[in-house]
Amino acid sequence: MNLRPLATEHGTQVTRQEPPLTAKPPGSAPGPGFVFDDGAAYELVMGRWSALVAEPFLHWLALPEELAWLDIGCGDGSFTEQLVRRQAPMSVVGVDPAPAQLDFARQRTGTSHVRFLVGDALALPVPAASADAAVMALVLFFVPDPLRSVHELMRVTRRGGTLAAYHWDMEGGGFPLQPIIDAARADGYKPHQPPSAWAATLQSSQALWREAGATEVETCQLEVARGFDSFDSYWHTAQANPRMRDLFASLSPAGLQRLSERVRERLGASDDRPLVCTARANAVKGRRP
Numbered sequence: 001m002n003l004r005p006l007a008t009e010h011g012t013q014v015t016r017q018e019p020p021l022t023a024k025p026p027g028s029a030p031g032p033g034f035v036f037d038d039g040a041a042y043e044l045v046m047g048r049w050s051a052l053v054a055e056p057f058l059h060w061l062a063l064p065e066e067l068a069w070l071d072i073g074c075g076d077g078s079f080t081e082q083l084v085r086r087q088a089p090m091s092v093v094g095v096d097p098a099p100a101q102l103d104f105a106r107q108r109t110g111t112s113h114v115r116f117l118v119g120d121a122l123a124l125p126v127p128a129a130s131a132d133a134a135v136m137a138l139v140l141f142f143v144p145d146p147l148r149s150v151h152e153l154m155r156v157t158r159r160g161g162t163l164a165a166y167h168w169d170m171e172g173g174g175f176p177l178q179p180i181i182d183a184a185r186a187d188g189y190k191p192h193q194p195p196s197a198w199a200a201t202l203q204s205s206q207a208l209w210r211e212a213g214a215t216e217v218e219t220c221q222l223e224v225a226r227g228f229d230s231f232d233s234y235w236h237t238a239q240a241n242p243r244m245r246d247l248f249a250s251l252s253p254a255g256l257q258r259l260s261e262r263v264r265e266r267l268g269a270s271d272d273r274p275l276v277c278t279a280r281a282n283a284v285k286g287r288r289p
């Protein structure tokens with residue numbers, strides 16, 4: 001894999017990949033449900049990461065202004081807001097099954113013209129061929145049947161329109177809180193995986209898009225960096241992640257302290273110095289013929 005990591009918060013490296021067309025069947029056991037019941041907490045821990053990926057992702061899509069967009073699994077609107085800022089869309093519809101996320105999305109300053117709907121990626125509450133571009137930002141690995149959701153993307157996209165997604169490179173260690181997962185694993189903890197983590201690889205994403213009938217399918221990796229004031233700020237932020245909740249709740253105060261020290265060592269972080277962390281997303285795009 002030919003990646004060059006970034007040193008700054010604003011820089012981003014895009015690397016095109018041409019993986020073999022082999023979708024991995026869903027072999028991993030589904031983890032317990034990931035609950036998105038707190039939009040403010042989501043924004044702190046993950047929304048800001050997603051907003052960082054949005055910029056290079058939209059640049060890579062290279063789509064014109066004034067399109068009709070559909071943002072599936074829009075969550076708290078972190079990607080949606082970037083979309084509005086950067087693409088001057090004609091219209092945006094955001095769909096998510098979690099009311100708490102949508103509540104947060106609706107009160108963002110940049111989303112006042114967005115129509116937010118409660119709905120599921122497997123049965124979108126919008127008409128066929130109603131979008132010029134349909135996207136899923138950090139969603140595909142949560143959907144129980146990824147191929148069906150890509151068929152839904154095809155259904156709602158007009159002919160010649162674009163369907164695209166990005167998701168953390170889970171297998172390649174690109175998840176933003178990977179240092180905590182690695183430290184916990186070293187202590188015997190088995191972290192929960194999103195139910196369709198297998199779909200997040202470049203190979204699987206490409207195969208899913210092709211199998212659903214998309215043409216001009218391309219993938220790339222997007223690496224982003226986020227600054228924190230200190231290790232404590234990073235650690236505090238991580239507490240709000242749904243994937244970390246069970247882990248942190250299961251540890252004694254001493255166990256939590258030990259984990260925090262191990263993560264700090266992995267990051268080479270100190271209490272009073274700013275910290276820069278990186279994360280990597282896999283992105284896929286294609287056209288509806």
Ligand SMILES: C[S@@+](CC[C@H](N)C(=O)[O-])C[C@H]1O[C@@H](n2cnc3c(N)ncnc32)[C@H](O)[C@@H]1O
Nearest residue numbers: 036050073074075078079098120121137138142
């Ligand atoms: C990691 S968040 C991503 C939110 C937002 N797109 C972003 O970039 O920050 C995942 C979102 O997917 C939503 N989600 C989970 N299962 C879904 C499904 N079957 N259909 C649509 N959205 C789903 C969750 O409610 C959550 O808001």
